[in-house]
Amino acid sequence: MDRRQVLQALSGLMTGMFVAILAATIVSNALPVIIADLGASQSVYTWVVTAELLAMTASVPLWGKLADLYSQKLLVQLSLVVFVAGSLLAGLSQGIGTLITARALQGIGAGGLTALVQIVMAAIIPPRELGRYAGVFGAVFAVATVSGPLIGGVLVDTSWLGWRWTFLVGVPFGLLAIVLLQRTLELEQVRRRRSIDWLGAALITAGVCLLLVWVTLAGTDFAWASWQTAAMVGASAALLALAVLVEARVDEPVVPLTIFRHRTVTLATVASALVGIAMFGGTVFLSQYFQVALGYSPTRAGLMSLPLVLGLLVSSTVAGALITRTGRWKRFLVAGGVLMTLGFGLLSTLDAGTPVWALGLHMAVLGTGVGLLMQNLVLAAQNDVPAAALGAATSVISFFRSLGGTIGVSVLGAVLAARVSSDLGAAGGGGGGGHTAVPDVAALPPEVLGLVQGAYAAGTAELFLIATPLAALALGVVLLIREVPLKTTSGAERLAEEGAAPVH
Helix, strand or coil, rough: CCCCHHHHHHHHHHHHHHHHHHHHHHHCCCHHHHHHHCCCCCCCCHHHHHHHHHHHHHHHHHHHHHHHHCHHHHHHHHHHHHHHHHHHHHHHHCCHHHHHHHHHHHHHHHHHHHHHHHHHHHHHCCCCHHCCCCCCCCHHHHHHHHHHHHHHHHHCCCCCCCCCCHHCCCHHHHHHHHHHHHHHCCCCCCCCCCCCCCHHHHHHHHHHHHHHHHHEECCCCCCCHHHHHHHHHHHHHHHHHHHHHHHHHEEEEEEEEHHHCHHHHHHHHHHHHHHHHHHHHHHHHHHHHHHCCCCCHHHHHHCCCCHHHHHHHHHHHHHHHHHHHHHHCCCHHHHHHHHHHHHHHHHHCCCCCCCHHHEEEEEEHHHHHHHHHHHHHHHHHHHCHHHHHHHHHHHHHHHHHHHHHHHHHHHHHHHHHHHHHHHHHHHHCCCCCCCCCCCCCCHHHHHHHHHHHHHHHHHHHHHHHHHHHHHHHHHHHHHHHCCCCCCCCCCHHHHHHHHCCEEE
């Protein structure tokens, strides 16, 4: 494919990617309205978000394995169909059970897109050229993640639209992406008569889902140190240990353990999990800080996130272009690790009186660091493995980034709830954690308002203080990655060189 054909194919890939990632964050500002409208209890509040994240994270490895065995073009379109079906069902839901089921369906489709878009890009673009396009992918991923709350807030605040459009808005774009891919994406299909390790897939999915359910419920439904924790963590560990045994013995494992023999893949996986915490944790809790500690509306809170978006957008696209031009990539990973650590450190100093300009600067630093790291870790891993393992390597990186984000949000959320509850209890303002909804600061009396805003500001600063050493750890991991020259042939060309027989 020449450059024009690549750009045409990317239009469909990026359209699908944008709406899939947007689905994970767009409902955050609409949740109180959704729960009230459907007459649901507060205990299911977080499951509207968690169901999608669980399904997305758990399905990524299976999609990646399917991409190594079957038509990648067909799989991308199938994942879009699943996502669109889930979006329609969610937008038309009349009960909370249907909505949570629809969100899980959305997550399965989004998991496919998260892995497959990067796999297809590696198939049609050489690593040396991938930097330029990978920067665009990173920018789309970041903008969709951060702008979700803003778009959701605007839709909810617009009386003639409402919360259902937070789900329905992605449907036309998903259908458009399917059509664009059919018309523009040309891929050679590698026909391999091999079976899928369904037992391994089931064990991995069950183990990961149980772990994520525990992380979601611990600290709210039961204590971190409790028999429920022991039971759920023990069962999850047993399931994942069985999965490792199965994966080590079958001919076609879902996650080939041999890819971890590649030093770069192993290190990039660890770093990606830490970057996931930055991506999801940073945006979720900053949005809450703006609305509670500063008293901003959902729409204005979304606008306040623009420095983070711009930092991600500029750094990922500029770094991608420079990597393509120079062929050097490790320096950008190191710079990203330094800036991400600095950004978290700066944000750990915020309080209820932090000036807007300082907030914007701190967020821009964090966004720039994450933008330099996120997609370039995938590039480094893809450049280090045989073409036949591109799907597995890419999906593993995506899987651990999503896993890190999901665990990070849940654990940091529990820390924030405990800190807010403790501060308000000590000040005589009542509790504020667990399942209780975020307070409506506009309805609070002045004597309570200051206490609540101070508690949420201090709690949010503590989260970023906890995240700072994690970012420093990511920097240390990145420093251990060895830089090797970027390959100049695409994944499809490398696959042919490695002995696979492509058929049209």
